[in-house]
Amino acid sequence: MSGNDLPAPQESAPAPVDDWPLWEVFIRSQHGLAHKHVGSLHAADAAMALANARDVYTRRNEGVSLWVVPSAQITASSPDDKEPLFEPAKDKIFRHPGFYKVPPEVKNL
């Protein structure tokens, strides 16, 4: 771990023999937005994961569509890579429209 001497985090919980695998749950709400991560749950298979996600995460009209994804299938970026991954975008302010000064006489730009 770069420049960080705190104990290394575990990537994920040790898989217990008898427990069902973990699934991540995504919901699309009524308003046409993208599916959004809402939480996770354990289920023996995909059908049960969907059924449980419906019971646990949509009791109050939270959504119109559900995705469930085995947590083990998700590859996540590492917190240690935060700088190399995301810092370079910070100094490219010319990517934002506010960088450009538009003369007041010019309209609709």
Next chain:
Amino acid sequence: MRDMQTAEAGFQARIDEGVKIEPKDAMPDAYRQTLVRQISQHAHSEIVGQLPEGNWIGRAPTLQRKAILLAKVQDEAGHGLYLYGAAETLGVSREALIEDLLAGKAKYSSIFNYPTLTWADIGAIGWLVDGAAIMNQIPLCRCSYGPYARAMVRICKEESFHQRQGFDLLLALARGSAAQRAMAQDALNRWWWPSLMMFGPPDEQSPHTAQSAAWKIKLVTNDGLRQKFVDQTVPQAEFLGLQVPDPALRWNEARGHYDFGPIAWEEFYQVIRGNGPCNRDRMNARRRAHADGAWVREAAQAHAAKQRARPGAAA
């Protein structure tokens, strides 16, 4: 050692800046362990908390009250799940946490070791116990650990219905016959003090408060929350026409708060040690439910294995 101290200072600085700590971030062992204990105790409380109310689902006085109570108890199961999920992101397994609970090694809120003797108790639980829980949980929506904070946001959204249905139930009794009013008063008499104990021991006897406050996993002190609860609840009791069972209770104009009488902490510690009225019943009920459900878990697993083994099954 010096490096470790620098790293911990860096961690504290991130928390002070308001950065959320996420599962894969480095964190001090003590932070991780404190959170696992706090979140899992909270999860266990949601699960055990279903039992006193479940006791009345089959005896609710109307179909609507029954549907409401069922929905509330179902929410509590969901709260347990959100919280076990948050604890799991810290590297413990749900199974191990549940085993600890069933083995009697884990703590849960002592309030759930009191019996629900009458229908009015269901109202008192929603109004007072869920009311106290909300007061505890709202600040935690801002806590430093991302998955815990997000779970608390979901939970708080669902809790206010719990408190309102309890108040509504008591209001119906308070406007009913003399016998119904007496039942409501009796419920308040029994649930008031245990509800005040829900906020935990007085600040001067609460050893971990300073560290947890620095880590932003405890945002308001026990006594601060308790005072807020009393101030908010007493006028509601007055509206119901019920008497809060505390002869020392009175408004203190100078402080701008209610003064209230001493809490019987010996009772609290007795209940925590396992000597409350229902500790044994609660654990036996959990163990029985877990054992009775074993065949369902096994069947689901066998079914999933069979589906996977089918030719042409998705890899």
